[in-house]
Amino acid sequence: MLAKKAAGACEMTLSGFLAHATLAAARDLDRTASDLASDREMAAELFAARRHLTQIGNNVNQVAKVLNSGGNAPHAAAVLRAVVRAADRVRQAADHFLDT
Secondary structure (H helix, E strand, C coil): CHHHHHHHHCCCCHHHHHHHHHHHHHHCCCCCHHHHHHHHHHHHHHHHHHHHHHHHHHHHHHHHHHHHCCCCCCCHHHHHHHHHHHHHHHHHHHHHHHHC
16 A cells, blocks of 8 residues: 555654644645656656666665675676666656646
């Protein structure tokens, strides 16, 4: 459920988040369906980016563990490229959000 994930990301209870969202929507009756769809798309993109960053963070931790134990991490460069791509994705999402 997207609302439950959104509430967790905002560190709010689900009921508190829904109440806040409902009141915000009631205060802004001029928003169009397109505006609301854009917000949903943005939230979905940010949640996807968050999941992606979590997965990459796990990979970075595995590489660090191997390197710290004196091992070889042949995929370290690929992991770092994934970090750069994920950071670019977050930047693009933030830029899009700020431009709307």
